[in-house]
Amino acid sequence: MTIKKQIREMAKKAREASYKLANLSSRIKDQALLDMAEELTKAAAQLKKANAEDVKLARQKSLSAAMIDRLTLTDQVIQTMAAGLREIAALPDPVGQIVKMWKRPNGLLVGKMRIPLGVIGIIYESRPNVTADAAALCLKAGNAVILRGGSEAINSNLAIADVLQRVIQKHGLPEAAIQVIPIVSRQAIEEMLNLEEFIDLIIPRGGEDLIRFVTAHSKIPVIKHYKGVCHVFVDASADINMAQEICYNAKVQRPGVCNAMETMLVHRAIAPQFLPPMAQKFTQAGVELRGCPETKKILPAIKPADEEDWGKEYLDLILAVRIVDSLDEAIQHIIRYGSAHTEAIVTQDYAHAQRFLQEVPSSTVLVNASTRFSDGFQLGLGAEIGISTTKLHAFGPMGVEELTTTKFIVYGSGQIRQ
């Protein structure tokens, strides 16, 4: 069978499975999810064995240490994966929820009901635990899923899928509810991206190159996460202690993630008191500061920031610092250089807090809290399939509800149109 035909067959089966999945009871889905957690834990030895092959090949190909780290399945990673599935099982089922309902003058009762999206394609890179997480979230929301992991994790992904498949069959769910594409060639992705009649959504999880490739080739809607260039604006009226704690947390607690702060904007009026002790804390934590000319007047020892530093996603212990004259200038900077991901203001000024929340067009906007809260679990969505930096369908952290859509349901009593 050609790759084209094989992918088409998988997608077609997924579409058929999706009609059955849409009408499963919550109880059946949750039991299967709990059982998957159980079986993954039991299969730890087998999973680690398959993973060892991937790791061996990765070493032969001299992949980076960071990449090998992401690739490696330890007992700890397997436990976390199982715990994640149990948490997803415990979430409320979004399918069938009535989002709102209203009555029309002619007596029609009109409602919007949550239904699954249908078939979701997930294209991801090295981490094999995504296989279980993504499959579980899709199943919870009543969707069939087609997973296409990185070639470097193929043995691990197939081993995980094998465990999930056994549970699916045991519980009588449609076999094509969860499928892993066993083909390493990139052609498999291209074929998948053409099948708009069978697949409703593509979620690429990985670097910017992968996402741009998927966007350029897909006829199917794509939800994208390009990058997180997050800003914290320390306003003139900020509580200096609070501002220090928030900025430190936003930069240092986990610098390699998308919701870490990359640029700190400081109001001119507070800069002389705020910056020197803040810089000291950052320097002690190993953070390299790069400042605008005004910042350099207060902190002469730091590197100068050049135009390229604004809007840069370092994902590292580096921070760009800029002094601004006003809230407006801070918002303008964020619009010009930001990535519409996450921004925070630290302020004691009520009107500034409200204006920042209203006017900053990013997916998560916070007052007096760390940017690190921009995360599905932290915001209370329960679990996260990803973060969207584009506005259609979902903007910001996406939970299980974002894997559904709504249809109109109408209760009539014989109404016709005049």
Add this chain to the structure above:
Amino acid sequence: MTIKKQIREMAKKAREASYKLANLSSRIKDQALLDMAEELTKAAAQLKKANAEDVKLARQKSLSAAMIDRLTLTDQVIQTMAAGLREIAALPDPVGQIVKMWKRPNGLLVGKMRIPLGVIGIIYESRPNVTADAAALCLKAGNAVILRGGSEAINSNLAIADVLQRVIQKHGLPEAAIQVIPIVSRQAIEEMLNLEEFIDLIIPRGGEDLIRFVTAHSKIPVIKHYKGVCHVFVDASADINMAQEICYNAKVQRPGVCNAMETMLVHRAIAPQFLPPMAQKFTQAGVELRGCPETKKILPAIKPADEEDWGKEYLDLILAVRIVDSLDEAIQHIIRYGSAHTEAIVTQDYAHAQRFLQEVPSSTVLVNASTRFSDGFQLGLGAEIGISTTKLHAFGPMGVEELTTTKFIVYGSGQIRQ
């Protein structure tokens, strides 16, 4: 300036305008909309003059009578256009609405706030009134809009845009809030579809060819309306009178639209009583019936339906009729041949009504009401920018709320992540 550069400039200006539009007060937007209604009415003579050029060219090119009819601006069409703008002004402003809000254990107050999508591109065919309707809906939801109408309506569209532009300037709104692409070449569309950094959504309104072209070429998310193959299922327990009225209304009241019935499914148990009088009513209305072999046993005079009739969008006084043995068979038929647009059941059976609503995966599902209610205005959305037959972002009739997205807003008091 090359076409590429010109379109890019327009899109960039639209993006800049969108930041201002997002923060306009409802009052200013509504005043501008009311004034547009006023000015369009006053400019009737000028609009009809521009339109006459388009109609003349259309006649020279021997376009069909139906197309020329859609193209023609009469006083009546201009009045309807103005009335539409007044209705849009009267709708509640979706921007800034808090969809929901909740408190986290750490005290963070998290909300989802409606914000505009940003910049919307609308690509449409002959009807010039779309220029005003679409521009008004986008403005109401705080979006900048780039309109690209059919080449055959270019003079009419530019004349309408000219009126809208004058009002925009008079009210101090950003000039690039509403722009009409003055270029007839298809290259203009292709350039537009590449500009994902400036445009957030493309809505094509027109035939299937246009929509497929846009989907294949766009890097920007597209909301699609392919077709409406709507079904009515007359269940065994249906009230025969009600079923006749609903089916007649769904087929005959306006056969050329996407929410008209194209296939009627009839339960075997009710077919002998229901079909003969129904067929008589249809025949009197000039409807051509095409039946399955079982239907032909009851109505021997009608044409046979062949496989191609199932799933066919006639948009005409033609109806396919099929007898089914059960609710399940009806749902299976709809899934197999339908277009996920609109389906209705006529029944007195409570459980069947509930199952049909739950299990039919179409964007609008009705019990005991005509499919013709699948329309933004009829369902109570106030006005309609289009109907989506794909599931992402919006599914079914789209009102002004569907031209927005949501962002997370977070009220904190110094929270940091542990």
